[in-house]
Amino acid sequence: MVQEVRERPSELVNEIDEKGYFHRQKNHFDTPFGSGKEHNPVEAGRYRLVWAKGCHWSNRASIAIELLGLQDVISVNLVGRTPREKDLGWEFVFDEGNKDPVLDVQFLSELYANADPEYKGRATVPAVVDVKTKRVINNDYVWLTNYFETEFRPFQAPDAPDLYPEELREEIDAYNDYLFEHVNNGVYKAMFAQSLEAYNDAYNNLYQAFDEIEERLENNRFLFGDYVTDSDIRLFVTLARFDTRYFKNLGPIRNRIVDFKNIWGYARDLYEIPAFKNNTYFADLAKSTEKPKSIFIDYNTRFWDKIDYETLWNQPQERYLLSKTPSEKFKRNEEVK
Structure with missing residues (x-):
């Protein structure tokens, strides 16, 4: 239900220091993809990338997925915003009933809460969601495209570009x-x-x-x-x-x-x-x-x-x-x- 969704925290309240400088929040879900025990396993069909048209942090992930031919390996969906008195953050506004058909949620913050009920930061994109658990497992825009370029290489198109030589x-x-x-x-x-x-x-x-x-x-x-x-x-x-x-x-x-x-x-x-x-x-x-x-x-x-x-x-x-x-x-x- 909408009333159960936490209001989106404001950057201007939580990410400004005493001198007026903006300090972007840290990425909370930064477990790498790889073959190690502590890594997110590299599998086809297991993950869904959530991104937004206006957000360049997530846009670069959607571009990389298409460049590398990973569209059938990592599914993709868009979120947007619905004007409300309270800002509830990213919402699956492009889907019927405003619900992601695979993840069965209306708001991105629900997937963050599934992963960590105590998380207090902004629910940001890009967000890679484990389709099995419906939990965000990585929102690390710093390294995400590099994981697609290296760890997901076995799944890339035969003529995929080497974007990270x-x-x-x-x-x-x-x-x-x-x-x-x-x-x-x-x-x-x-x-x-x-x-x-x-x-x-x-x-x-x-x-x-x-x-x-x-x-x-x-x-x-x-x-x-x-x-x-x-x-x-x-x-x-x-x-x-x-x-x-x-x-x-x-x-x-x-x-x-x-x-x-x-x-x-x-x-x-x-x-x-x-x-x-x-x-x-x-x-x-x-x-x-x-x-x-x-x-x-x-x-x-x-x-x-x-x-x-x-x-x-x-x-x-x-x-x-x-x-x-x-x-x-x-x-x-x-x-x-």
């Missing part, structure tokens, strides 16, 4: 940490800042990172050269939301994504890939979930359903000229499964 893993991990601090979470640190000091620090770090990335992409088609890696997925999901959603909560911005020549071309190059396009919902990102209180609101919010994002994102670009393999965006797995 062994010889680059140390560099990719370091760069992913950089992206998290300055870009992926950096934009939230600016949006949720409750002091001018916190806002300025986050804002400056964000644009410093964009400048570095713009320079990095001057001579590289993707972040690590000719081929798409895990890091590119992580950057893309933030770029896809910046001009459509994030800018509305950032105040005056120095540049939009479309103002960065290399970054904008790079983002469109990635968007050409079906797994990126199929899992990106621009109209949903641009649509405001709140009723406008003034006529003086941004263009995207007022006319979100009139903006032709497909045309914008499908504009021609020549990023392929930077690559030794212009027609191939992926390094393919070399091992025979």
